Amino acid sequence: MVQFPEQFRWGTGTYSYQVEGAAHEDGRGESIWDRFCATPGTIVNNESGLVACDHYHRYAEDIALLKQLGVQMYHFSIAWPRIMPTGRGPVNQLGLDFYDRLVDALLEAGIEPFATLYHWDLPQALQDELGGWANRETAYAFAEYVDVVTKHFGSRIHNWLTLNEPAVTAFEGHEIGIHAPGARDVRLAWQTTHHFLLAHGLAVPIIRANGDEKTRVGITLNFTQLDPVSDTPEDVAATRFMDGKMHRWFLDPIFRGAYPADVVKHLGDYVPKTETGDAEIIARPLDFLGANYYTRSVIKHDPTAFSEYPSVDVEGVEHTEMDWEVYPRGIYNMLTRLHREYAVPRIYLVENGAAFADAVNPDDTVDDPRRIAYLREHLLQVHTAIAEGVPLAGYSVWALLDNFEWSEGYRMRFGIVYVDYPTQKRIMKASGHWYQKVIASNTVH
Numbered sequence: 267m268v269q270f271p272e273q274f275r276w277g278t279g280t281y282s283y284q285v286e287g288a289a290h291e292d293g294r295g296e297s298i299w300d301r302f303c304a305t306p307g308t309i310v311n312n313e314s315g316l317v318a319c320d321h322y323h324r325y326a327e328d329i330a331l332l333k334q335l336g337v338q339m340y341h342f343s344i345a346w347p348r349i350m351p352t353g354r355g356p357v358n359q360l361g362l363d364f365y366d367r368l369v370d371a372l373l374e375a376g377i378e379p380f381a382t383l384y385h386w387d388l389p390q391a392l393q394d395e396l397g398g399w400a401n402r403e404t405a406y407a408f409a410e411y412v413d414v415v416t417k418h419f420g421s422r423i424h425n426w427l428t429l430n431e432p433a434v435t436a437f438e439g440h441e442i443g444i445h446a447p448g449a450r451d452v453r454l455a456w457q458t459t460h461h462f463l464l465a466h467g468l469a470v471p472i473i474r475a476n477g478d479e480k481t482r483v484g485i486t487l488n489f490t491q492l493d494p495v496s497d498t499p500e501d502v503a504a505t506r507f508m509d510g511k512m513h514r515w516f517l518d519p520i521f522r523g524a525y526p527a528d529v530v531k532h533l534g535d536y537v538p539k540t541e542t543g544d545a546e547i548i549a550r551p552l553d554f555l556g557a558n559y560y561t562r563s564v565i566k567h568d569p570t571a572f573s574e575y576p577s578v579d580v581e582g583v584e585h586t587e588m589d590w591e592v593y594p595r596g597i598y599n600m601l602t603r604l605h606r607e608y609a610v611p612r613i614y615l616v617e618n619g620a621a622f623a624d625a626v627n628p629d630d631t632v633d634d635p636r637r638i639a640y641l642r643e644h645l646l647q648v649h650t651a652i653a654e655g656v657p658l659a660g661y662s663v664w665a666l667l668d669n670f671e672w673s674e675g676y677r678m679r680f681g682i683v684y685v686d687y688p689t690q691k692r693i694m695k696a697s698g699h700w701y702q703k704v705i706a707s708n709t710v711h
């Protein structure tokens with residue numbers, strides 16, 4: 267049994283496009299994910315977030331679940347298309363009204379809102395008019411949106427995350443093309459990374475100016491344990507590059523003020539175009555870093571590769587439904603690296619969890635022992651990292667609810683609460699009851 271620090275905070279989360287639904291309600295504008303999902307063949311079973319978990323109407327029921335769990339914090343994202351339906355200019359009061367209801371209900375329940383300002387659902391109008399994140403202008407449009415939102419909520423929301431996983435939306439959305447907007451252009455993808463980072467940096471002082479003495483600002487980055495398939499120089503170099511692409515390309519400009527030289531050299535004339543002063547904007551000091559961790563990838567050299575090296579499957583070890591290796595030591599490695607190499611002032615573990623093939627028993631219970639084992643093993647590694655001095659302030663399990671899992675649609679269930687989509691009935695899984703006990707005792711057995 268391990269005891270977590272007294273002030274340690276426990277949470278869970280969801281994100282707008284994955285749970286809200288009500289895609290055409292109360293003035294919400296179209297997002298690039300609405301458009302992407304409407305393209306046949308992009309999403310498993312041609313599913314979309316048009317209805318999702320109907321959280322827009324059922325938020326009070328979901329907050330009751332948060333209270334039942336006993337969480338102290340709740341991660342959610344604000345949908346830009348609800349606030350500014352065309353991305354810029356007119357503000358949609360009904361959009362603000364929804365998040366007023368959500369935030370006020372969270373505060374009433376004694377739950378700290380942790381709000382992410384962008385979780386991939388760009389207003390489609392900006393994609394049509396500017397070309398989306400390919401255009402530097404979109405970073406400035408983001409800053410305008412952030413000003414509207416933080417002016418409105420700055421006295422009630424004190425923990426802000428500018429972006430979620432810019433690496434994923436940049437590369438899966440613009441290089442690999444399995445995420446919105448579905449581009450497949452290496453040069454474009456790298457250029458969007460700079461515009462995401464610029465947007466982040468532009469947002470930081472705006473959030474602070476519209477907040478108060480309790481306002482804290484961060485960004486959420488995704489981390490994967492990366493190991494070479496062999497110790498050959500080629501496999502080691504391929505792994506080093508992928509660490510650069512997925513991790514250091516974002517960590518270094520934010521915490522060290524410059525892109526990693528080895529990646530810049532590798533990119534050659536694919537390196538993003540920047541402007542004087544961008545580096546200083548991106549490197550504006552943060553109060554904390556949000557970190558997501560799920561799995562390990564074992565990387566193999568490929569002589570034909572330039573911007574993406576393949577990973578190989580590891581036989582004989584447990585995998586989740588996403589075919590992701592269960593590798594708990596990776597969360598320890600990630601946390602201690604952030605502390606050792608980047609001296610991050612404070613860290614919140616924003617997402618950690620697993621998809622398994624959950625099913626409802628005849629008595630309306632859901633047994634998910636593999637998820638409990640996954641969470642337990644990762645939390646034991648988290649505890650070891652904290653014991654070694656890592657300034658981890660809190661942990662959130664992904665996710666509160668089963669939800670729209672992007673290109674995988676609804677077949678992947680990450681929730682500690684089961685969602686029966688045809689009826690929208692919520693059922694706390696065994697892992698939710700287990701997590702409730704972890705929070706109540708602040709210990710993991």
Ligand SMILES: N#[N+]C[C@@H]1[C@@H](O)[C@H](O)[C@@H](O)[C@@H]2O[C@H]12
Pocket residue numbers: 281284430431558617664671680
């Ligand atoms: N896939 N997967 C699960 C989870 C996804 O549902 C979140 O939206 C992302 O922030 C991150 O990728 C992690």
